[in-house]
Amino acid sequence: MSLLAIGSMAFDALETPYGKTDKIIGGSCTYISLSACYFTPNVNVVAVVGEDFxxxxxxxxxxxxxxxDGLQIKEGEKSFFWSGRYHNNMNSRDTLVTELNVLGTFDPVIPELYQDCQYLMLGNLTPMVQIQAIERLRNRPKLIVMDTxxxxxxxxxxxLKRVIKMVDVLCINDEEARQLSGEYSLRVAAKKIVEMGPKTLIIKKGEHGALLFQEEKMFYCPALPLEDVFDPTGAGDTFVGGFIGYLAKTEDLSFDNMKRAIVYGSAMASFCVEKFGTERMLTLTEAEVTGRVQEFADLAHFKI
Amino acid sequence: MSLLAIGSMAFDALETPYGKTDKIIGGSCTYISLSACYFTPNVNVVAVVGEDFxxxxxxxxxxxxxxxDGLQIKEGEKSFFWSGRYHNNMNSRDTLVTELNVLGTFDPVIPELYQDCQYLMLGNLTPMVQIQAIERLRNRPKLIVMDTxxxxxxxxxxxLKRVIKMVDVLCINDEEARQLSGEYSLRVAAKKIVEMGPKTLIIKKGEHGALLFQEEKMFYCPALPLEDVFDPTGAGDTFVGGFIGYLAKTEDLSFDNMKRAIVYGSAMASFCVEKFGTERMLTLTEAEVTGRVQEFADLAHFKI
Incomplete structure (x- = not known):
């Protein structure tokens, strides 16, 4: 089933304890697409870049x-640029440069061809742009997932609260869930956030895994402990891209299938961090993904 | 099979965002015993208190x-006392008072009756006292687990390195694993620590669960997200007490059974934090424990 991803396409310059890069391709929509396209051949992008792209x-x-088809290339303008330096623990980073450039005036025009997309992924963007994107679709997609x-x-x-009300799945990290709800307990935070509108909530916890909440149901997918994390950039986008890509492929929105989607998303993210930027995502084979998903299954498996 | 627990028995005075207590019973050995005795009727204690206990x-x-029988009561002396205040997130705390008292000169005398114990749990103590305890047992126990x-x-x-070499299972938290190994990646840290001697390593991650490492095998037991954490004091001791208690009950030291022991330990710890001090552990029923373990099983269960 076709998937529409809306977000940023950009340049990143990264510095981690393992090295540094010049400007390389980045942006939420780039990572989402590269992850989702592993699952479904029908990934459509709405984004904006400058002529330097x-x-x-x-x-x-x-x-x-x-x-x-939905990529706008603005002549005479420059692409969004972000530069950051990760600390030794990879869990925190300093933003060195943020140049919004074309993203500052992004108008998410939906090509006619995309109007029948059934899966909509809203990457991290100005909430107003996310609202516009939803409102410009003639028919509501079967599933809307948003990151912020x-x-x-x-x-x-x-x-932000307006757009959260309009979506089916909200995907944020643990600190964001605490900030949004004003609650420290993630279980209580999840209850409050689900009351804001989205039926399903994903809370990303980085190296500690991800939680999925829906009604009274809860699922915890631990992250695979990795020997080396080279560069965490794009891990969250790769995760959610894998999540929605798997759902678009399987067309099954049950809680059990969402659990599998979380595992596939986590597996994709675990590859993303193994090299700089998008590098690892470009060489991924089916056997690697299947093997990694099996590692996740083995990791948390036990019998009482 | 009989279990010997060596550690502190003490007074704690606690302050959490939910309230504060006067001096209540605490200490690693107290929590370990209360958790382990749920599984096996044969828990033996070596500890020291003052006449104020x-x-x-x-x-x-x-x-x-x-x-x-192995509890030494020192006349004219005072029990170990610790007082602490937890911050709002419950993950960090300030120590307000530490009075070693009788613990400062603790000489772990092993009663004759305890000499045939097959499971030895070394609670957090001066490493030299842990070494003495091991050396005073005529026969090496089938399993030695240590906390530090x-x-x-x-x-x-x-x-510490000497005692680590002498034990089968080392149980520490993530920050301690990083400090001990000098490695940030827990997977690399685990490799280095296992090379120091213990065949099996448990890394506790608090609200993020626990990891079990042995040779090339790895298991991640996520923690159950709780609505309220009243008081985290004793959670780690309760966890490890449940772990060794379950092993002593089942007498199966396979990796698969250690995984189950981790789940039971996590379940016991999840009760411990629901009330102040040892309060919750005193009222625990079999049905509650079975139900909680099932919640852990449901939490991380998925089928690819």
Whole structure:
């Protein structure tokens, strides 16, 4: 089933304890697409870049089967650029540079071809742009998943609450869940957030795994402990891209299938962090993904 | 099979966002015994208290079937006392008072009756006292599990390394595993620590669960997200008490059974934090424990 991903496509410059990169391809929509396209051949993108965005990156995504009809290329303008430095523990980072550039005036135009998309993934963006994207679809998709971040809770909380009401699945990290709900207990936080609108809540906990909440049901997918984490950039987007990609492939929105989708998303994210930027996602084979998912299954398996 | 627990019995005064207590019973050996005695009727204690230690606490443990022949009561002296205040997130705390008292000169005398114990649990103590305890047993127990803390890594690292070499299972938290190994990745840390001697390593991650490592095998037991955590004091001791208690009951030291022991230990710890001090552990029923273990099984269960 076709999937529409809306988010940023950008340049990142990264520094981790393992090394540093020049400007490389990044952005939520890039990671989401690269992860989702592993599961479904029908990934459509709405994003905006400047004329500095290299054709080779566009060709690379197209070669992966990603449809870029909805990619706006702004002549005479520059792409969004983010630069960050990760600390030794990889759990915290400093933002060195944020240049919004074309993203500052992003108008999410939906190509006619995309109007029948049944799975909508809203990457982290200004909540108002996320609302526009939903409103511009003639028919409500079967499933809307959104990602966001604490920044929007600080500067655009009312808009954020509006869009949260419109979606089926909200995906945020543990600190964001605490900030949004005002509750420290994630279980209580989940109850409060689900009351804000989304039927399903995913709380990402990085190296500690991910939680899935729906009504009274709860699932905890631990993260696979890795020997080396080279670069955490894009892990959250890769996770949610795998989650929605798996659902679009299987077309089963039951809680049991969402649990599997969380495991596949976690497996994809565990690859993403093994190399810089998108590098690892480009070489991923089916056997690797199947093997990694089995590692996740073995990791938490026990019989009482 | 009989179990010998060596550790502290003490007074704690606790302050959490939910309230505060006067001096109540605490200490690693208290929590270990109360947890382990749920599984096996044969729990023997070696510990030391002052004459201020109330008979009602001794009677309470005895009523639970805990053998206190090895409890030394020092006349004219005072019991170990610790007072702490937890921060709002319950993950960090300030120590307000530490009075070693009788613990400062603890000489772990093993009663003759205890000499055939097959399961030895070394609660957090001076490493030298842990070594003495092991050396005073005529026959090596079938299984030796030890707990420790970062404090001993700072002030008695060489002694600590000696005792670590002598045990089968080391149980520490994630920060301690990182400090002991000098590695941030818990998977790499586990490899290095296992090379120090213990065949099996448990890394406790509090609200994020617990990891079990043995040779190339790895198991991740997520923690059950709770609505309220009233008081985390004793959770780690309750966890490890449940772990060794379950093993002593089942007499099966396979990796698969150790996984189950981790789940039972986690379930016991999840009760411990629901009320102040040892309160919740005193009222625990079999149906409650079975139900909680089932919740853990449901929490992480999925089929690929």
């Amino acid at each position: 290299p054709q080779e990156y566009i060709d690379m995504l197209t070669a992966k089967g990603v449809n870029l 971040m604490n920044f929007w809770m600080d500067v655009a909380l009312e808009d | 109330p008979q009602e606490y001794i009677d309470m443990l005895t009523a639970k079937g805990v053998n206190l 803390m970062n404090f001993w890594m700072d002030v008695a690292l060489e002694d």
